[in-house]
Amino acid sequence: MPRVLWFPAALALALVLLPVAGLLVRTDYARLPELITSPASLNALRLSLVTALLSTVLCVLLGVPLAVVLARAGGRAVRLLRAVVLLPLVLPPVVGGLALLFLLGRNGFLGYLLDVVAGVRVPFTTAAVVVAQTFVAMPFLVVSLEGALRGAGDRFERVAATLGARPWTVFRRVTVPLLLPALGSGAVLSFARALGEFGATITFAGSLEGVTRTLPVEIYQRAETDVDSAVALALLLIVVAVVVIAVARPRALEGVRS
Template sequence: MPRARPSWARPGSALRSKRTSSGRPGSVPAGRSRVPWVLGIPATLALALVVLPVVGLLVRSDLTRLPSLVATPSSWHALRLSLITAALSTLACVLLGVPLAVVLARARFRGVRLLRSIVLLPLVLPPVVGGLALLYLLGRKGFLGALITALTGEPVPFTTAAVVIAQTFVAMPFLVVSLEGALRGSGDRYEQVAATLGARPWTVFRRVTLPLLLPALGSGVVLSFARALGEFGATITFAGSLEDVTRTLPLEVYTQAEVDIDSAVALSLLLIVVAVIVIAVARPRSWEGGLR
């Protein structure tokens, strides 16, 4: 009578022995970290670099006076203006930045690399320099500003429209970077297949390219809105700081810092809270770490 083989010699026993508590071969056991522990030190330092300044504001603020310092008419006007202009500039970023990102990712012509560098220039320029550039383009003596003033009778600088233009100038590259990276990473094979099947270029863009852009568009919109909400340098240079007209919340913080530091700290905390809420609520699910 043949002897029964031990369990370790039976077919499939090696595979079963490698099964983890989750029941799936090769999966990491529950509770075991997937991240090398050595990365914890620089990660902790990076987190401290972001969190500790906010903690410093909390320590410096007078929490008992915080509601009264924030609930002033000038503060609420500045907050309302910031939210409205940031929303308008984000809409402008989508309307202008999506076509630009598609052109940069799909177009094949000489000089596209130089064009990409110029488009991303606001990412590295100091915002004050961007404000000066806008001022000498759209100001009364600017070659485009003089034409606009002659046609409309109203100058562009030091208006609410100037705030939206300044915010769009500094925020749009964040959207373009997100969308162009997504398009270049996904490739153009689906678009080529659609074109081969007879789809027109506009149909390919509407039915194929735009769906590919949706995850990156969500993150790009959030980044653009957050950048526009915190814009300061280009706004104060190009639009000034006129109450109820161009004085957004960052400019209100700067104004209060010269007369009442406690009010400036309270408004800074308000701006941080609004930014965190916007990012937390509007953050796409793709930021959560992908497939689980």
């Protein structure tokens, strides 16, 4: 490694760490316990954890098959799809929220259908939060899985097939286990993204304590009126994210040897 890399590397690290340090400096530690244990804070935290977890599960259930299809199927259409899957990464989350509203909102074509046929309305519900989070978090999972799948190739799958394993058995006993490390890190990334999701949530799901007001939305709201309280909650969010990554990441990486 050329030594000259240290300089930009240190700058990059500083760019990530110094703003967080700024938060730490700004925090009103005397009020911190009271601020983060208020009912509104705890409600927001609980809602955030539950919805982020649910959307991570959704990401895995839907994202794994999508990644496998994208990595294994050929053709020009699939190449195009690969780009389309990345859209949520590029779209400003607020636009993503609007897009979801146009689809699942009361006047959106799917939302209208759901309302008329099943009497289900998605916006302003916790389900809407989960949908919004899944929308923005899914690409992280799909991209990391697809990369892993393409990197590994399909040699093991082919061997499994010649050993008499049917496609579903191959998927269950070979593809998925080999994918576990990437699945772990992809899921952690998705969870972290879902946890921090804000723009699509507030646009699509709204903001109501205990129902749709997740931690980031709560922080946004407090930033308008009580900065100290917003900073305290942001600290809480950072701690949760760091804990999740620290706990889940090494295990995910060890997946292959477990």
